[in-house]
Amino acid sequence: MYQISYSSTAVILSDKSRFPSFLRTVPNDKHQTAAMVSLLHTYGWNWVGIVITDGDYGRSALEHFVSQASEKGICVAFKSILPQSVTSHDVYSDIGDAATTILNNPKVQVIVSFAKSTHMRYLFQELKHKTLRAGQNMESMRRVWVASDSWSSSNSVKVNATLRDIGYVVGFTFKSGDPSSIEDYLSRLEAAGHEFTRNNPFMKEFYLQLNASKGFEDTKLISEAVKNLRKHTHASTIISVEMAVSAITQTVASVCRSRDCKTPGTMQPWELLKPLFLQEFEFRGKTYKFDGSGDINLGYDLKMWCSDGGNNHITEVVAEYNLNTNNFTYTNVSTHHLQDLKDIISKCSNSCVPGEFKKTAEGQHTCCYECINCTANYYSNKTDMDQCLSCDISREWSAEGSSSCTPKVVLFFSWQDRFAVVLLTFSALGIILAVMVSALFLHQRDTPVVKAAGGPLSQVILFSLVIGYISAVLFVGRPNSFQCKARQVLFGISFTLCVSCILVKTLQILLAFQFNPALQEVLRRLFKPYVMASLCVALQVIICICWLVLKSPFHQIVMQPTTLLEECHEGSYLAFGVMLGYIAFLAFVCLICAFKGRKLPQFYNEAKFITFSMLLYLISWMLFVPVYVTTSGIYISAVEMVVILMSNYGILSCHFLPKCYVIIFKKEQNTTSAFRNNVYQYSSKTSESISVSWSSVSEKQSIGRDFICALPPSLPAAGYLGPATQHFLRRNSI
Numbered sequence: 001m002y003q004i005s006y007s008s009t010a011v012i013l014s015d016k017s018r019f020p021s022f023l024r025t026v027p028n029d030k031h032q033t034a035a036m037v038s039l040l041h042t043y044g045w046n047w048v049g050i051v052i053t054d055g056d057y058g059r060s061a062l063e064h065f066v067s068q069a070s071e072k073g074i075c076v077a078f079k080s081i082l083p084q085s086v087t088s089h090d091v092y093s094d095i096g097d098a099a100t101t102i103l104n105n106p107k108v109q110v111i112v113s114f115a116k117s118t119h120m121r122y123l124f125q126e127l128k129h130k131t132l133r134a135g136q137n138m139e140s141m142r143r144v145w146v147a148s149d150s151w152s153s154s155n156s157v158k159v160n161a162t163l164r165d166i167g168y169v170v171g172f173t174f175k176s177g178d179p180s181s182i183e184d185y186l187s188r189l190e191a192a193g194h195e196f197t198r199n200n201p202f203m204k205e206f207y208l209q210l211n212a213s214k215g216f217e218d219t220k221l222i223s224e225a226v227k228n229l230r231k232h233t234h235a236s237t238i239i240s241v242e243m244a245v246s247a248i249t250q251t252v253a254s255v256c257r258s259r260d261c262k263t264p265g266t267m268q269p270w271e272l273l274k275p276l277f278l279q280e281f282e283f284r285g286k287t288y289k290f291d292g293s294g295d296i297n298l299g300y301d302l303k304m305w306c307s308d309g310g311n312n313h314i315t316e317v318v319a320e321y322n323l324n325t326n327n328f329t330y331t332n333v334s335t336h337h338l339q340d341l342k343d344i345i346s347k348c349s350n351s352c353v354p355g356e357f358k359k360t361a362e363g364q365h366t367c368c369y370e371c372i373n374c375t376a377n378y379y380s381n382k383t384d385m386d387q388c389l390s391c392d393i394s395r396e397w398s399a400e401g402s403s404s405c406t407p408k409v410v411l412f413f414s415w416q417d418r419f420a421v422v423l424l425t426f427s428a429l430g431i432i433l434a435v436m437v438s439a440l441f442l443h444q445r446d447t448p449v450v451k452a453a454g455g456p457l458s459q460v461i462l463f464s465l466v467i468g469y470i471s472a473v474l475f476v477g478r479p480n481s482f483q484c485k486a487r488q489v490l491f492g493i494s495f496t497l498c499v500s501c502i503l504v505k506t507l508q509i510l511l512a513f514q515f516n517p518a519l520q521e522v523l524r525r526l527f528k529p530y531v532m533a534s535l536c537v538a539l540q541v542i543i544c545i546c547w548l549v550l551k552s553p554f555h556q557i558v559m560q561p562t563t564l565l566e567e568c569h570e571g572s573y574l575a576f577g578v579m580l581g582y583i584a585f586l587a588f589v590c591l592i593c594a595f596k597g598r599k600l601p602q603f604y605n606e607a608k609f610i611t612f613s614m615l616l617y618l619i620s621w622m623l624f625v626p627v628y629v630t631t632s633g634i635y636i637s638a639v640e641m642v643v644i645l646m647s648n649y650g651i652l653s654c655h656f657l658p659k660c661y662v663i664i665f666k667k668e669q670n671t672t673s674a675f676r677n678n679v680y681q682y683s684s685k686t687s688e689s690i691s692v693s694w695s696s697v698s699e700k701q702s703i704g705r706d707f708i709c710a711l712p713p714s715l716p717a718a719g720y721l722g723p724a725t726q727h728f729l730r731r732n733s734i
Helices: 029-043 056-071 091-103 117-133 180-197 201-214 218-231 235-256 269-278 334-338 418-443 448-452 456-473 481-513 517-526 529-551 573-596 607-630 636-665 672-689 694-707 723-731
Strands: 003-005 022-024 047-053 075-082 110-114 143-147 167-174 281-283 286-288 300-308 311-322 327-330 356-359 370-373 409-411 554-559 563-569
Touching: 003 235, 029 056, 029 110, 029 143, 029 167, 029 300, 029 327, 047 056, 047 091, 047 117, 056 075, 056 110, 075 091, 091 117, 167 235, 180 218, 180 235, 235 269, 235 281, 300 334, 311 334, 418 456, 418 636, 448 636, 456 481, 456 529, 456 636, 481 529, 481 554, 481 563, 481 573, 481 607, 481 636, 529 573, 563 636, 573 607, 607 636
Parallel strands: 003 022, 047 075, 047 110, 110 143, 143 167, 409 563
Antiparallel strands: 167 300, 281 286, 300 311, 311 327, 356 370, 554 563
């Protein structure tokens, strides 16, 4: 025999292995507990209590609710199980214990109840009595009560308790139907009197029982019967009953179209079971079908109780719960009724704000925790996060207690930096000065001053200085791999070329005047200025190539706590040191040669200028080494840039600016006669102070002819000259 229930909601009845012929037109309690959990989660209530009536219904609901609530992070603070029988001698004691538990947990502001309506009435009364006996304000017993379908529509709960006392009641009921059909039926029943009951055994029996207990007259009996029926008619039951009747009638009609159903005994009730599962039926313009568990899941209506002059009544539906989407659809009247619920807080611990995470003590509920600030480089961007999220420390950072990660600022010696602007200005000025000096020397290339400065070698020195200034510019801006490799190599080779040319020029003058005449012939043959300069530069080129091939400079990003420092790593500090050390060695040789030539003729004597420029270079780079080793940050590039500019300006100022001054402002000294007189004076002093043979003096002056290219063609002799000086001038066509 199949059965279609309009009110049985136990989950176990969906088990077709145990109840194969059971069907129902209401959802099972598993869906109701899911709806309750969804409601709690919507309002952020995660610390709740639960009250049930002992039995299959209550136990099953408790089990499913706890399981589903834990998945949503909702904790059950306590469980109160009341005896199933109201007449049990333990019922009042258990209700008292439940009331005490509720009052002793003030943080639990939401109670979920699967209890019977009678139990809830007694529980409300007990809560009121205990509150009054304790002398507390009635506000202390107010809670949000989430009612199951077992008592959400019951009128018996409202005895001796008002919503002002108990708080808010939000109840789940089955989908409400249109009561107009049952109202029409009851109206016809009342109007027809006994005529309507002739073929209705149910009504006959109902009348008899009512008459036996009350002794009404016929007219009053019918009126009282209809009144009782209206009183016990619930809108949530109408749709379930009508749907069950529609399913049976339409299934029977469908089966009887293909077979004889009029003859008694030709169809057995069990034969309708399979068609009921397989066949769809129409109800109020929609099509329905029992699922594999024999259920038709219409969802729930969410109703909220309100108070009207102290009398409780159930409001209109404030929301509808859809089982398929697990969402609530709120009605137009829900805004006002549900607004107060948003202010209710039912949590064991206050919510952890973004920037904090929950830390639960061992043995406690997961909903009871303390809020701990996220540590540095960790963050939480939502409320009540279980753990902080890690920032990508390669490009982000966060302070302690942060709700988000902050992008790390990329640092480098940028073009907009004020210090960089100053250094770039000096670099540009140096390039302009070098180019202007080069143009001046090129225009005055046949004058004695330019020839004494080295002639073509001076142009090479100026070119190397321009390259040096350009290499300094490469220390500014966002570094890249090419820039890191080019800037050091470019400076190393250019400055080596500069110092090599100065060394060659110094040796050229020194050999003409200072070396032992016996050695001058040999040295004259070995001395090749351009070859010597090329060899010096070639050795530096080899050092740089080895550096680039074996362990070249590269671009690196240094991760700092709050910033990203982009800089160039030198690759091999040994190679970097060798490159600078080689230049320092050449500069030191220049310094020694300058010291030896300190007594040369005035127009050829640059000892003090070379000494000062080389000392400036050596001191600046000696200071650079400890600063470079102990300093980090964006200005490490600026330190090296400053040293390069100091070295370049030292050479430009000491070697070329004095000569430019003579060319522009002391033109009388930039003549052949002035240079000749200066040489004559030096030669006279030398011939008087040394005792050497005339042949030795001749050899010395012969060497001088080949080394001094600055002396112009012949001019008349002036005054007395010693033999050595005369021979020197004759060999140089002066």
